[in-house]
Amino acid sequence: MVSVGVIGGGQLARMMTPPAINLGLNIKVLAEAEGSSAALAATMVGDYNHLDVVREFAKTVDVVTFDHEHVPLPVLEALESEGVSVQPPSKALQFAQNKLKMRKRLSELGLPMPAWAEIQDADALQTFIDTHGGVAILKTPIGGYDGKGVRVVRSSDDAIDWLTNLTQYGGSLLAEEKVDFVRELAQLSARRPSGEFKAWPLVETIQENGVCSIVLSPAPKASAETIEATAKIAETVAVGLGVTGVLAVELFEARDGRILINELAMRPHNSGHFSIEGAVTSQFEQHLRAVLDLPLGATDARAAHSVMVNLLGVDDKNDFVQAYQGALAAHPEAKIHTYGKGARAGRKMGHVTVVADDAHFALAEAKGAAAVLLRG
Amino acid sequence: MVSVGVIGGGQLARMMTPPAINLGLNIKVLAEAEGSSAALAATMVGDYNHLDVVREFAKTVDVVTFDHEHVPLPVLEALESEGVSVQPPSKALQFAQNKLKMRKRLSELGLPMPAWAEIQDADALQTFIDTHGGVAILKTPIGGYDGKGVRVVRSSDDAIDWLTNLTQYGGSLLAEEKVDFVRELAQLSARRPSGEFKAWPLVETIQENGVCSIVLSPAPKASAETIEATAKIAETVAVGLGVTGVLAVELFEARDGRILINELAMRPHNSGHFSIEGAVTSQFEQHLRAVLDLPLGATDARAAHSVMVNLLGVDDKNDFVQAYQGALAAHPEAKIHTYGKGARAGRKMGHVTVVADDAHFALAEAKGAAAVLLRG
Numbered sequence: 001m002v003s004v005g006v007i008g009g010g011q012l013a014r015m016m017t018p019p020a021i022n023l024g025l026n027i028k029v030l031a032e033a034e035g036s037s038a039a040l041a042a043t044m045v046g047d048y049n050h051l052d053v054v055r056e057f058a059k060t061v062d063v064v065t066f067d068h069e070h071v072p073l074p075v076l077e078a079l080e081s082e083g084v085s086v087q088p089p090s091k092a093l094q095f096a097q098n099k100l101k102m103r104k105r106l107s108e109l110g111l112p113m114p115a116w117a118e119i120q121d122a123d124a125l126q127t128f129i130d131t132h133g134g135v136a137i138l139k140t141p142i143g144g145y146d147g148k149g150v151r152v153v154r155s156s157d158d159a160i161d162w163l164t165n166l167t168q169y170g171g172s173l174l175a176e177e178k179v180d181f182v183r184e185l186a187q188l189s190a191r192r193p194s195g196e197f198k199a200w201p202l203v204e205t206i207q208e209n210g211v212c213s214i215v216l217s218p219a220p221k222a223s224a225e226t227i228e229a230t231a232k233i234a235e236t237v238a239v240g241l242g243v244t245g246v247l248a249v250e251l252f253e254a255r256d257g258r259i260l261i262n263e264l265a266m267r268p269h270n271s272g273h274f275s276i277e278g279a280v281t282s283q284f285e286q287h288l289r290a291v292l293d294l295p296l297g298a299t300d301a302r303a304a305h306s307v308m309v310n311l312l313g314v315d316d317k318n319d320f321v322q323a324y325q326g327a328l329a330a331h332p333e334a335k336i337h338t339y340g341k342g343a344r345a346g347r348k349m350g351h352v353t354v355v356a357d358d359a360h361f362a363l364a365e366a367k368g369a370a371a372v373l374l375r376g
Numbered sequence: 377m378v379s380v381g382v383i384g385g386g387q388l389a390r391m392m393t394p395p396a397i398n399l400g401l402n403i404k405v406l407a408e409a410e411g412s413s414a415a416l417a418a419t420m421v422g423d424y425n426h427l428d429v430v431r432e433f434a435k436t437v438d439v440v441t442f443d444h445e446h447v448p449l450p451v452l453e454a455l456e457s458e459g460v461s462v463q464p465p466s467k468a469l470q471f472a473q474n475k476l477k478m479r480k481r482l483s484e485l486g487l488p489m490p491a492w493a494e495i496q497d498a499d500a501l502q503t504f505i506d507t508h509g510g511v512a513i514l515k516t517p518i519g520g521y522d523g524k525g526v527r528v529v530r531s532s533d534d535a536i537d538w539l540t541n542l543t544q545y546g547g548s549l550l551a552e553e554k555v556d557f558v559r560e561l562a563q564l565s566a567r568r569p570s571g572e573f574k575a576w577p578l579v580e581t582i583q584e585n586g587v588c589s590i591v592l593s594p595a596p597k598a599s600a601e602t603i604e605a606t607a608k609i610a611e612t613v614a615v616g617l618g619v620t621g622v623l624a625v626e627l628f629e630a631r632d633g634r635i636l637i638n639e640l641a642m643r644p645h646n647s648g649h650f651s652i653e654g655a656v657t658s659q660f661e662q663h664l665r666a667v668l669d670l671p672l673g674a675t676d677a678r679a680a681h682s683v684m685v686n687l688l689g690v691d692d693k694n695d696f697v698q699a700y701q702g703a704l705a706a707h708p709e710a711k712i713h714t715y716g717k718g719a720r721a722g723r724k725m726g727h728v729t730v731v732a733d734d735a736h737f738a739l740a741e742a743k744g745a746a747a748v749l750l751r752g
């Protein structure tokens with residue numbers, strides 16, 4: 001039986017399990033700890049930072065892929081040199097791991113982005129701020145997610161701690177134009193090592209405190225030009241960076257009409273959870289197919305509208321099943337997903353998707369079910 | 377976490393696993409052997425005929441349900457007397473385990489069936505044959521499935537072996553009118569212990585050598601009267617027999633227009649596999665919800681048509697994944713399910729579903745993908 005190995009036991013690995021079962025693929029997960037979200041498929045527990053751990057895991061599978069982007073490049077490069085199929089490969093993942101490298105490469109590809117600069121001292125940062133309307137988005141190149149490692153700065157003094165670290169440890173920061181955007185979009189796609197590429201419908205993502213809260217598929221009232229442009233952007237990124245598997249391109253729709261690349265994720269992504277019920281082929285099935293270099297499935301929508309609402313932890317309570325009586329009774333159309341994770345305020349604990357012909361109905365039902373579940 | 381225990385490690389338990397993952401339910405399977413179809417969720421291996429084995433398993437879960445109907449009634453009754461939630465309960469399952477009991481109970485409920493008689497000797501059988509057009513369907517009351525334990529007889533001599541067994545062991549046979557039917561239908565439904573009932577769209581099932589081969593959802597050109605009648609039949613059966621969880625009622629559409637109950641299954645059923653992609657709530661998710669007495673999900677179709685084609689083993693070859701390159705490339709709409717079972721001619725090895733607005737497209741795509749997979 002063909003085996004797919006997933007490094008990381010989070011909800012993305014968990015959600016790869018159902019399509020692996022359907023397709024008769026063996027899924028094996030290298031989890032960080034016992035009792036992970038993907039525990040049912042976990043075959044090994046260990047630290048992905050250690051080559052010997054990852055190498056031992058890789059021996060049990062036909063391809064290695066990821067629940068997250070944090071496996072050190074030297075570990076992946078060592079595996080590749082030993083003949084392991086790593087998808088996406090290290091040469092692509094380097095850009096997902098380092099936002100500065102990513103901006104440089106996307107600039108070489110001529111892709112539309114916010115203005116940006118590599119920052120190594122306070123003067124350079126102040127200059128960037130002064131020439132971009134008195135404000136900048138400052139990011140650590142490595143390790144940020146869900147709003148962490150990102151800061152709005154109006155003076156170099158706002159980043160004095162990070163700049164001090166630079167003088168001590170070297171390295172750089174990434175300054176970006178603060179885009180005046182009307183909304184955020186995401187373009188999900190998948191690509192096989194042998195080249196086949198497919199994109200899902202463009203979606204709108206709505207954030208709350210820097211974390212994705214709601215996804216509307218398709219993005220309401222997106223123009224034909226925008227739809228064409230974002231699909232083309234995704235393909236250029238995938239090909240140009242050598243991405244395999246699922247790629248999520250997060251985008252700004254600027255008030256002046258520009259479509260600008262915000263972030264990249266080289267794995268199934270929160271913006272694509274709607275596809276489990278909302279598309280002929282889900283991002284999780286497609287990811288498995290893509291990393292095995294199997295033909296990609298159709299990405300057409302199953303209905304006119306899909307709405308996904310995240311279940312973001314409000315406190316340390318996570319017994320959603322206790323709230324199922326109320327939520328399921330009031331919302332028979334809602335498809336509820338919970339991840340079996342320990343609760344924490346703001347943490348992604350699960351999501352609800354409603355697929356329907358009517359966009360307002362889908363949004364109301366999904367929000368309604370999520371509200372009942374979070375009320376507990 | 378709420379735990380559902382499934383007795384039996386076949387493909388039905390396997391296909392309950394994805395919705396359990398989605399809903400954040402703990403699924404535990406008591407499998408007959410290592411390496412079962414539902415191995416990923418198997419927490420115990422043992423013989424379900426032994427009360428001590430099943431009792432030990434039941435202690436680890438909140439509710440006990442089934443992949444098949446073969447657990448002995450005394451075992452289930454003992455569990456129930458010890459306070460275990462068994463769904464469907466033994467008082468319902470007795471009718472699924474014994475076709476004669478089932479006919480008697482359905483007759484009491486006034487439900488439409490082929491003419492039938494309990495047979496205890498050759499004379500009675502010959503009389504039934506003579507008064508029903510010179511032919512009868514003869515069944516062993518217990519243990520038959522997929523065409524096994526069923527025989528067409530035109531004379532009591534055709535059943536001399538079974539009748540001889542009766543004289544030795546006691547017991548009865550079930551003789552039924554050989555219905556002149558134009559097609560077979562199936563009405564899938566689910567019912568909660570607390571009473572809620574929901575039916576899926578009526579489907580047509582096409583058999584090949586006594587085994588389900590193709591399912592068309594909805595049943596083509598079914599009249600409004602037929603659709604209303606079959607949903608009513610399913611509800612009367614579910615309530616009258618005390619069924620909980622998913623119930624499949626297999627039906628004949630007779631040439632004279634009668635709708636007649638053929639067989640019952642008190643579990644997810646081959647005629648409902650289309651619902652994984654073809655309905656808002658799949659039969660597997662609904663079964664989990666029903667046995668936990670959680671509110672049932674919407675059963676509406678996701679598109680105008682769903683077609684399911686079984687992958688019936690042609691020989692001892694079962695490496696479908698090897699054929700995925702061809703099948704997936706030619707049929708990007710096809711949703712392929714393989715069960716990880718050892719191959720055998722005629723055995724249900726997997727299935728393919730295509731959901732589409734056009735019925736002819738769905739049938740052609742599903743059959744096309746199945747053909748590529750079976751060619752290997």
